[in-house]
Amino acid sequence: MADRVRASRAEQTDVIGPAGDLAAPVPTLFDEVVGQPRAVAQLTAAARRSVHAYLLHGPAGSGKRAAARGLAAALLCPDGGCGACPTCKRVLRGTHPDLVEVERSGASLEVGEARSIVARAQRRPLESSRQVVVIDDVHLDGKAVPALLKTVEEPPPATVFILLADSTPPALDTIASRCVQISFDPVPDRAVTAWLVARGVEPAHAEAVARASGGRLDCAELLVSDPAFAARQEEWRSIPSRLDGTGAAAAAASDQLLASTDEGLGSLRDQHARELAELAEQSEALGNKGIAGRRSVEDRHRREERRWRTDELRFGLAALAGEYRDRLAANVDSGPGGSSPSVVNAGRVAGIQRVMRQVEVIDRAAAALGRNANESLLLDALMVELSGMNE
Numbered sequence: 001m002a003d004r005v006r007a008s009r010a011e012q013t014d015v016i017g018p019a020g021d022l023a024a025p026v027p028t029l030f031d032e033v034v035g036q037p038r039a040v041a042q043l044t045a046a047a048r049r050s051v052h053a054y055l056l057h058g059p060a061g062s063g064k065r066a067a068a069r070g071l072a073a074a075l076l077c078p079d080g081g082c083g084a085c086p087t088c089k090r091v092l093r094g095t096h097p098d099l100v101e102v103e104r105s106g107a108s109l110e111v112g113e114a115r116s117i118v119a120r121a122q123r124r125p126l127e128s129s130r131q132v133v134v135i136d137d138v139h140l141d142g143k144a145v146p147a148l149l150k151t152v153e154e155p156p157p158a159t160v161f162i163l164l165a166d167s168t169p170p171a172l173d174t175i176a177s178r179c180v181q182i183s184f185d186p187v188p189d190r191a192v193t194a195w196l197v198a199r200g201v202e203p204a205h206a207e208a209v210a211r212a213s214g215g216r217l218d219c220a221e222l223l224v225s226d227p228a229f230a231a232r233q234e235e236w237r238s239i240p241s242r243l244d245g246t247g248a249a250a251a252a253a254s255d256q257l258l259a260s261t262d263e264g265l266g267s268l269r270d271q272h273a274r275e276l277a278e279l280a281e282q283s284e285a286l287g288n289k290g291i292a293g294r295r296s297v298e299d300r301h302r303r304e305e306r307r308w309r310t311d312e313l314r315f316g317l318a319a320l321a322g323e324y325r326d327r328l329a330a331n332v333d334s335g336p337g338g339s340s341p342s343v344v345n346a347g348r349v350a351g352i353q354r355v356m357r358q359v360e361v362i363d364r365a366a367a368a369l370g371r372n373a374n375e376s377l378l379l380d381a382l383m384v385e386l387s388g389m390n391e
């Protein structure tokens with residue numbers, strides 16, 4: 001899924017206008033960072049300081065990857081980030097040899113992957129005076145963090161790290177304390193809307209998608225480009241009205257969510273099957289029996305499928321949390337007419353507390369997904385817990 005998002009992002013360079021604080025001039029390097037004027041100001045200042053590690057943290061889909069490329073361009077450009085030279089352009093496109101972008105292949109970064117990053121960090125830059133290593137999703141990497149820690153703390157002089165994290169769990173405390181930190185917020189609805197409209201989405205539809213996206217550009221993009229994804233998100237949003245306090249309803253909800261996730265995985269599986277068929281054909285044409293390296297191809301497929309599933313379930317859990325928040329907002333807006341203010345306030349406080357607990361258990365489930373939890377047991381338990389919390 002991330003690849004899908006990223007592939008289309010690369011094509012967006014010319015159409016994304018500055019959003020958020022529309023009046024403020026946005027530096028060219030951070031044009032793709034949408035609706036984050038505060039983070040962009042911090043990035044611009046950070047680019048002028050020479051440090052060996054940065055930590056960009058904030059919700060998924062808030063523009064951290066685009067920001068990392070802008071920051072990397074500022075660090076690699078001979079003019080400190082002019083935005084116009086060949087170095088800047090290649091860094092912003094992600095094709096500069098001294099920009100190393102590391103993405104987990106599975107549900108989270110593995111220790112072996114962390115070790116190869118460490119080896120890569122020791123390499124000398126190829127063209128610039130330094131190299132920039134961007135590591136995505138470090139918040140998921142409980143096991144790999146110790147392997148990275150020492151190198152991030154004391155990297156080779158020509159290497160700068162940019163770490164990206166959706167959150168900063170305690171496991172990241174030590175590493176975070178060694179970095180210049182820049183925080184990102186969910187992208188405001190009006191900025192998501194403007195971004196979608198600039199890409200040709202009809203304004204009313206853009207507004208609805210922006211509301212459903214929970215401040216995530218990656219989610220907004222999938223909602224407009226992938227009808228099956230939009231339908232699956234709707235399923236997640238329908239959960240609160242289906243949980244009636246019974247175990248049967250909770251089990252049915254969990255089963256259905258897993259079944260539609262499996263169904264969604266179908267197109268990636270088809271793609272993998274096609275890849276294997278092509279490899280088999282090529283090897284037959286060469287007169288070989290079987291595919292050379294078949295096992296490593298299949299291992300990669302398994303990791304990609306695992307990553308897709310965890311990402312998809314996280315998207316779903318975020319939609320579910322968003323639904324609970326929206327329901328609370330709707331209740332507060334309509335309010336029980338005629339009640340005394342103290343009754344209204346008591347009800348409102350109880351409602352807010354309930355939603356906070358619901359969102360908390362959903363967040364806990366999302367975090368557990370990166371730790372190879374059994375998805376079926378995890379969703380069953382979550383549905384039962386949420387069912388018990390319904391109004």
Ligand SMILES: [Zn+2]
Pocket residue numbers: 077078079080081082083084085086087088089
């Ligand atoms: Zn430049």
